[in-house]
Amino acid sequence: MVLKERYEQDLRLVGSPQGWAAFALTILLFVLIPQIFPAYAYPVALFMVYSLVAIGLNILVGFTGQISLGHAGFFAIGAYAVAKLAPIITFPAALLVAVVACAVVGYLVGIPALKLEGPYLAIATSGFGLAIQQFFANTPNDWFGGHGGLIVEKSQLFGDFFARDRAYYYIILAVVTVMVYMAFNLARSHIGRAFVAVRDAELAAQTSGVNIAKIKTLAFAISAVYAGIGGALFAPLLGIVSPESFSLLLSVQFLSMIVIGGIGTVAGGILGAGMVTALQDQLAQAGGWSGLLYGLVVLIVMILEPLGLYGRWMKIKLYWKSWPF
Amino acid sequence: MTVLLEAKNVTLRFGGVTAVNDVSFTVGANETVALIGPNGAGKSSLFNCITALYKPQVGNISFMGQELTKTSPDSIASLGISRTFQNIELFGGLTVLENLLLGRHQHLKVNLFHAMLGTPTWVKSEVEQIKRAEAMIELLELQPYRDRRVRGLPYGVQKIVEIGRALVSEPKLLLMDEPVAGLTTDEKDELVQRLGELKNELGLSILLVEHDIRVVSSLAERIVVLEYGRKIADGTPEQIRNDPVVIAAYLGEEAQTLEGQKK
The missing domain is CATH 3.40.50.300 (P-loop containing nucleotide triphosphate hydrolases)
Incomplete structure (x- = not known):
């Protein structure tokens, strides 16, 4: 129990010694994984990449209540930006291009989205996702490699040292840590508040001074940037970028991550990405049955935990807070 | 007059x-x-x-x-000018404090990057808003509900919270x-x-x-x-x-x- 004496304490992301301990342990765990369990380095890296997309999608869907079935599109833009540009202008510069491109495209998609809601917006955004996929598949082959896609050589991007899978893992870890930190900050800031306000009572938000169009398009842009950075990190991880990876199914998977993890919280997105990535990794061995098993597990989680994994975590936390009473 | x-x-x-x-x-x-x-x-x-x-x-x-x-x-x-609505229009997913803080939205001039990085500028601005909201909570005797989500609060309390959100914008x-x-x-x-x-x-x-x-x-x-x-x-x-x-x-x-x- 921490007694708060100053309002500044309310604004700390990590408030208690236990919180700091948990934070330090988490970071330590992620740092050590490639050393202790090298076999898990790839799925864990994939989980970190996906968690960025899930966080971004959650900002849009969970916070502002705008649904998207087109996030594979933003993910693809980020991935292609790195695949195509990183060999020419270096990886950090290509990452920056991915961020700017996704922010602009996200903002532009957000404008027509102002007029659409629920299922209509879902279909419209899925159209966007498909259009992006088709764009990369059908432009001349010397642009983005057409249906075959582009090969991404890590050694070419990072030199021999970072080309090793383990080293690239740490690049992902660093970027994801920064982005997660910023997401937690955003969520509890006045902008995160305005996102939720627009979702819960648009009229009241407006009369309180929130510019609805501005805040909704901002949410789209930020969400797209998170997905885009995810894509940018994904390209070297996989080593190949091809249109078939960015199908509607991937967008649906992103959406299932936030539903499973918990709608409307940053932590929910991370937990959901972890659950879905782990499931797929484990079920891949089940061969033809993997799709069926995956569906079953998702169904069971949703029946037992309609609020998602994060909802369960909050219940456990509440229970221990008042333990042993 | x-x-x-x-x-x-x-x-x-x-x-x-x-x-x-x-x-x-x-x-x-x-x-x-x-x-x-x-x-x-x-x-x-x-x-x-x-x-x-x-x-x-x-x-x-x-x-x-x-x-x-x-x-x-x-x-x-x-x-x-601020207003309340015929059918309560509160932000159900936010706490009472956060609802009042949203009433301060027009006074917030801090940009996205300060917010995402949690800079001292942002902290200073946020503390300033919290103080105002806190004063309103005290004035309207909403202390017991400060950190409760508005969704699920009694109807009468919600009405007061809505008035508080309107008043906190001064x-x-x-x-x-x-x-x-x-x-x-x-x-x-x-x-x-x-x-x-x-x-x-x-x-x-x-x-x-x-x-x-x-x-x-x-x-x-x-x-x-x-x-x-x-x-x-x-x-x-x-x-x-x-x-x-x-x-x-x-x-x-x-x-x-x-x-x-x-x-």
């Missing part, structure tokens, strides 16, 4: 329906004015014109020299659409008393729409009566009570209730 809000010849049409028809009225500084009239008289439409949600086809509404018919709904707050004019609807008699009395105190403490002007005549007569210094979108009377509660046009055309049985209450 200085005039704060002035509506002149406001006419609002939806297709062939005239919701507000050539209505003019004023609200003075530190004055409480009530808009009354049967359902569909145009009270809420007039409210929505003042908050720039609707644009009247004819007439203008000025607030301290600013033309409201030409502004956007999200700039009303920064001019010094308005000069508070618009209230049926503030006591759905409250018990005790809660009504308490709210009326509290509103009276708040008004004097904060130097507020209030414009309210209300059906409860008892509340109207105890709060309002002046009453504007609407019927079918037209203004049919404008005066002190005493004058309205004795206005033959109002009695004949609208109040009817309610006037008798009023007489009954006086005894």
Whole structure:
């Protein structure tokens, strides 16, 4: 129990010694994984990449209540930006291009989205996702490699040292840590508040001074940037970028991550990405049955935990807070 | 008395329906004015014109020299007008404190990057807002609910939170659409008393729409009566009570209730 004496304490992301301990342990765990369990380095890296997309999608869907079935599109833009540009202008510069491109495209998609809601917006955004996929598949082959896609050589991007899978893992870890930190900050800031306000009572938000169009398009842009950075990190991880990876199914998977993890919280997105990535990794061995098993597990989680994994975590936390009473 | 809000010849049409028809009225500084009239008289439409949600086809509404018919709904707050809604419009997923903090939104000038990086500039601004919200929580005695999500709080508490969110933005004019609807008699009395105190403490002007005549007569210094979108009377509660046009055309049985209450 921490007694708060100053309002500044309310604004700390990590408030208690236990919180700091948990934070330090988490970071330590992620740092050590490639050393202790090298076999898990790839799925864990994939989980970190996906968690960025899930966080971004959650900002849009969970916070502002705008649904998207087109996030594979933003993910693809980020991935292609790195695949195509990183060999020419270096990886950090290509990452920056991915961020700017996704922010602009996200903002532009957000404008027509102002007029659409629920299922209509879902279909419209899925159209966007498909259009992006088709764009990369059908432009001349010397642009983005057409249906075959582009090969991404890590050694070419990072030199021999970072080309090793383990080293690239740490690049992902660093970027994801920064982005997660910023997401937690955003969520509890006045902008995160305005996102939720627009979702819960648009009229009241407006009369309180929130510019609805501005805040909704901002949410789209930020969400797209998170997905885009995810894509940018994904390209070297996989080593190949091809249109078939960015199908509607991937967008649906992103959406299932936030539903499973918990709608409307940053932590929910991370937990959901972890659950879905782990499931797929484990079920891949089940061969033809993997799709069926995956569906079953998702169904069971949703029946037992309609609020998602994060909802369960909050219940456990509440229970221990008042333990042993 | 200085005039704060002035509506002149406001006419609002939806297709062939005239919701507000050539209505003019004023609200003075530190004055409480009530808009009354049967359902569909145009009270809420007039409210929505003042908050720039609707644009009247004819007439203008000025607030301290600013033309409201030409502004956007999200700039009303920064001019010094805030409102509550007929059906509570709170941010259910946010806590009471966060709802009040959103009432401070127009005062926030910190940009996205400060927010995402949690810079000292952002912390300073946020602490400043929290202090204001905290003072409002104390004023309205909402301490027990401070960190509770608004969804699920008792109806009466939600009504107070909504008023708090409107007041924390430091308005000069508070618009209230049926503030006591759905409250018990005790809660009504308490709210009326509290509103009276708040008004004097904060130097507020209030414009309210209300059906409860008892509340109207105890709060309002002046009453504007609407019927079918037209203004049919404008005066002190005493004058309205004795206005033959109002009695004949609208109040009817309610006037008798009023007489009954006086005894």
